Amino acid sequence: MAASALLPFLTADAAEQPAADAAAKKLYDTRCIRCHEHHDITVYDDMAWKRLLWKMKDKARLDNEEYGDLSDYLKSVREAARRSRTTR
Numbered sequence: 001m002a003a004s005a006l007l008p009f010l011t012a013d014a015a016e017q018p019a020a021d022a023a024a025k026k027l028y029d030t031r032c033i034r035c036h037e038h039h040d041i042t043v044y045d046d047m048a049w050k051r052l053l054w055k056m057k058d059k060a061r062l063d064n065e066e067y068g069d070l071s072d073y074l075k076s077v078r079e080a081a082r083r084s085r086t087t088r
């Protein structure tokens, strides 16, 4: 799947993210890998993520603020992927 080709762009973008995103990424890299490996963020659309993250919120024991931050972070990753896809 072509998604792995997008990774250099994603990491480049992530390096420029503000502090809130860095905190959310840390959440993502600690809480979301307790039960399974990371899934490819970009294969799920906005609706799918909304449903999914709601399900994972309890599993990862996220409070409302963490849920909001993570939701924003995942959205910014998807948007970065979308941008790099359309600018090439």
Ligand code: HEC
Residues within 6 Å of the ligand: 028, 031, 032, 033, 034, 035, 036, 039, 052, 053, 055, 056, 057, 059, 060, 061, 062, 070
């Ligand atoms: C307590 C264990 C647990 C934690 C913590 C957890 N997950 Fe999951 N996750 C699961 C299980 C079990 C499934 C597969 C069954 C399901 O869909 O409910 C799953 C499935 C998924 C899927 C694939 C769903 C699909 O249908 O393709 C994604 C994406 C995902 N998790 C993301 C996350 C994210 C993001 C976090 C952190 C907020 C997280 N998970 C934390 C247990 C967990």
